Amino acid sequence: MTAAPQSYPRLVWQRFCRSGLGLFGLVLLVLLALCAVAGPALAPHDPDRRFAPFAPPSRLVIADGRLAHVNPAPTGRFDPVTLEPLRSTAGVAPGGPLHLLGTDRFGRDILSRALVAARLSLGLALVVVMLTTLTGLLVGATAGYRGGAIDRWLCRLIDLVLAFPQLPFYLALGAIIPITLGATGFLLILVAIMAALGWAGLAREVRARTMSLARMDYVRAAIALGASDSRIVLRHIAPNLASHLLVSITLNLPAVVLLESFLGFLGLAVKPPLISWGLMLQDAASFAAIGTSPWILAPVGFVFATVLAFNAVGDALRDAVDPY
Amino acid sequence: MLLGMRCVTPLIPTEPPVLDVAGLGLRFGGKPVVEGVSLRIARGETLALVGESGSGKSLTARAIMGLLPRGCTRAPGARIQLCGSDIAALPERRLRSLRGNRMAMVFQEPMSALNPMHSIGAQLVEAIGVHQRLPHAAALARAAALLAEVGLPDPALLARHPHALSGGQRQRVMIAMALANQPDLLIADEPTTALDVVVQAQILALLKDLQARHAMAMLLISHDLGLVRRHADSVAVMQAGRIVEGGETASLFAAPRHPYTQMLLAAEPVARAAPLPPAPELLAVDGLAVRYPAPPAGWRRRPALPTTVVADASLAVQRGEAVGIVGESGSGKTSLGLAIMRLINSTGAIRFDGQRIDGLDRPAMRPWRPRMQIVLQDPHASLNPRLSVQQLVEEGLIINGLGASAAERLQLVRAALADAGLPGDILNRFPHEFSGGQRQRLGIARALAVQPDFLLLDEPTSALDLSVQAQIIDLLRGLQASRGLSFLFISHDLKVVRALCQRIIVMQAGRIVEAGPAAAILDAPQTAYAQQLVRAAFSLAA
Numbered sequence: 001m002t003a004a005p006q007s008y009p010r011l012v013w014q015r016f017c018r019s020g021l022g023l024f025g026l027v028l029l030v031l032l033a034l035c036a037v038a039g040p041a042l043a044p045h046d047p048d049r050r051f052a053p054f055a056p057p058s059r060l061v062i063a064d065g066r067l068a069h070v071n072p073a074p075t076g077r078f079d080p081v082t083l084e085p086l087r088s089t090a091g092v093a094p095g096g097p098l099h100l101l102g103t104d105r106f107g108r109d110i111l112s113r114a115l116v117a118a119r120l121s122l123g124l125a126l127v128v129v130m131l132t133t134l135t136g137l138l139v140g141a142t143a144g145y146r147g148g149a150i151d152r153w154l155c156r157l158i159d160l161v162l163a164f165p166q167l168p169f170y171l172a173l174g175a176i177i178p179i180t181l182g183a184t185g186f187l188l189i190l191v192a193i194m195a196a197l198g199w200a201g202l203a204r205e206v207r208a209r210t211m212s213l214a215r216m217d218y219v220r221a222a223i224a225l226g227a228s229d230s231r232i233v234l235r236h237i238a239p240n241l242a243s244h245l246l247v248s249i250t251l252n253l254p255a256v257v258l259l260e261s262f263l264g265f266l267g268l269a270v271k272p273p274l275i276s277w278g279l280m281l282q283d284a285a286s287f288a289a290i291g292t293s294p295w296i297l298a299p300v301g302f303v304f305a306t307v308l309a310f311n312a313v314g315d316a317l318r319d320a321v322d323p324y
Numbered sequence: 325m326l327l328g329m330r331c332v333t334p335l336i337p338t339e340p341p342v343l344d345v346a347g348l349g350l351r352f353g354g355k356p357v358v359e360g361v362s363l364r365i366a367r368g369e370t371l372a373l374v375g376e377s378g379s380g381k382s383l384t385a386r387a388i389m390g391l392l393p394r395g396c397t398r399a400p401g402a403r404i405q406l407c408g409s410d411i412a413a414l415p416e417r418r419l420r421s422l423r424g425n426r427m428a429m430v431f432q433e434p435m436s437a438l439n440p441m442h443s444i445g446a447q448l449v450e451a452i453g454v455h456q457r458l459p460h461a462a463a464l465a466r467a468a469a470l471l472a473e474v475g476l477p478d479p480a481l482l483a484r485h486p487h488a489l490s491g492g493q494r495q496r497v498m499i500a501m502a503l504a505n506q507p508d509l510l511i512a513d514e515p516t517t518a519l520d521v522v523v524q525a526q527i528l529a530l531l532k533d534l535q536a537r538h539a540m541a542m543l544l545i546s547h548d549l550g551l552v553r554r555h556a557d558s559v560a561v562m563q564a565g566r567i568v569e570g571g572e573t574a575s576l577f578a579a580p581r582h583p584y585t586q587m588l589l590a591a592e593p594v595a596r597a598a599p600l601p602p603a604p605e606l607l608a609v610d611g612l613a614v615r616y617p618a619p620p621a622g623w624r625r626r627p628a629l630p631t632t633v634v635a636d637a638s639l640a641v642q643r644g645e646a647v648g649i650v651g652e653s654g655s656g657k658t659s660l661g662l663a664i665m666r667l668i669n670s671t672g673a674i675r676f677d678g679q680r681i682d683g684l685d686r687p688a689m690r691p692w693r694p695r696m697q698i699v700l701q702d703p704h705a706s707l708n709p710r711l712s713v714q715q716l717v718e719e720g721l722i723i724n725g726l727g728a729s730a731a732e733r734l735q736l737v738r739a740a741l742a743d744a745g746l747p748g749d750i751l752n753r754f755p756h757e758f759s760g761g762q763r764q765r766l767g768i769a770r771a772l773a774v775q776p777d778f779l780l781l782d783e784p785t786s787a788l789d790l791s792v793q794a795q796i797i798d799l800l801r802g803l804q805a806s807r808g809l810s811f812l813f814i815s816h817d818l819k820v821v822r823a824l825c826q827r828i829i830v831m832q833a834g835r836i837v838e839a840g841p842a843a844a845i846l847d848a849p850q851t852a853y854a855q856q857l858v859r860a861a862f863s864l865a866a
Contacts, residue, residue: 216705216708217700217701217702217705217706218706218707218708220662220667220698220700220706221698221700221706221767221770222708223686224665224667224693224696225697225720225723225724225770225774226689226690226693227719228687228723231723235711235719236708239708240710
């Protein structure tokens, strides 16, 4: 026996703290959550206000002992290969609008848009993951606990969803959804489809885990005490699934963020006036644009940070949730 | 270098001991787990290292082999000599050339020590080939010879894979592998713990015979004192990482000096349960059979017949009586027990207190549940890790509506904990904070809380150390006397059954082959199988 009894969350937190990467991820996650909550307030500009198109990021300089910024201006000369105008900060006075990450093809400030987009991108992922987790949990737990014919049929359903070729489906979707559909309607359909195709992997995991939990000796002991099905599921199986679900959520969230940005790249992002990281990356689909204005890829950094943060937290959680 | 050279085979008085360990200390994350261990084993001698789990026996053996687990380090200043040459400071590359060559190890669990992907022959050839350059055909012939030497003369075995062998055969293969390069030192780490009693005796006889034939030194690690007394020349007793007592086997067993050794010896169950006066019948089972359905057949193939694990079992338990069910693993003991508790499906009549309970479904069984309880084998798997002690023990009370208020239930929980010999201040603790023996007590407390008349115990002591086992037996005998509780006690250990049970049922391959009063079965077993079981259990301890 150890000296003092410890509660489960406390044990998990102690073990989580042992992972440096996990803590780093957690800090990153808090920052991202801050962006999602207070993005519009943090944004230096109105995300729809137009400045000079494709303006490169401002340079930070020290002028008169104070921090200032310089926007590179056209020099009047052209690149001999691409024939693009060359810009330089030489001889340009500090001042002008601050674009830390430059502007897009309509001249909108990318940093502002990325901060505002955080709410939609992360919120969309949260909603989708909540739906997939709920569906996966229900289907998986039912199949795993009931077994028999129900299990066989649900497993075939899981196989069907997993076997579905998702990429061509998403591409076809772009063509099928009526162009006249409003931004909100389009968003709802996108969420519904991501949720409908995303639950199967989790359902399969939950099913396997429920099956092994239902065969545990302590479940047998509970049956021997006369426990009902609902008591066994709620008291003996669900709490032992919780840690698994928590980890699955932290690993699925970045997957949805990634999918959303990827679909945006394919031209299947949310519709304006909504802003998401995926939509911002739609601009980056043109190689010419990336070649001349690489800063339009900046939302990738946000996606990258999200995936990194969630994966680090998820990995640390996975190690921490089984303290026994 | 001495390493390439073998020890001189004939016994010369001046020959250094095969193994000479002095001042061995091991640390796990800075914490000392083994301290000041010294061992000497001469050629042809067997030294037994005994002690309870966690005493550092296995770690010591692994330190000698240079196979310490990650995070475990050797304290400086230790001497480990093999045939007079120091191997403590050798680099890993050199150690590798010794392992399996000059010193070899036989592990506890023969299933996980063999690679399931390769045939027995391939694994033996590999073991030979690592240290000897032999053409494949010669190595294969040597492998066959080795198998013959360990009592597996059938050359067809070479082509088989581990899963096709029984536990005893696998352990023989492991021994053959250890012998492949004629080691000077053989370390056997609980070589028979995972095996059935009858097979245990065979494996030990084999080890002893091989040791004499090859003049090996053997380090035998065991918690089974009966086995040690019969097979070891000398004994070292380990407690909490230190050797507390050592000496020749006979003199040590005759007059143990250290209190820990005395306690270990006293913990051997030697008592016999007292017979009981006749009492009314509580449980009667008649013609019970358990069949597991065959796995689903392939497309359009006829479904296979179900597997029968228990056939035509009949038994009766009187009020206040303890009945033991013994038999080797796979004999259907556990299935019979689960079927009686109506936790798996079966056919045949089960009467509890005069009423048929077979055929009742789960809701219909509920009124019967508090009267018949079960304690499961594995104390680690039978307690939900997320529930506190109070929640665990209270569950049966809540389900069955016992105890009018929370305060009254708490009273009952405390009473059950006290009955199981646990303190009352552990209510808010979780199962992982307890040792195996304490967990088993928790399982017993959970069962006792609902005040049953009948308790089924499925190998409740097999995962526990000898001294803890003795405590649990004492506890059960006390409950039998004070509460008039009836037991059905499933075990493979006849010694424990002898100490607890008035009647014994012997099972083999799903059938009851012999049943009767404990004294009759133990003193004059009728069937060949029961005779074998009794001989294996008690001749080792003799």
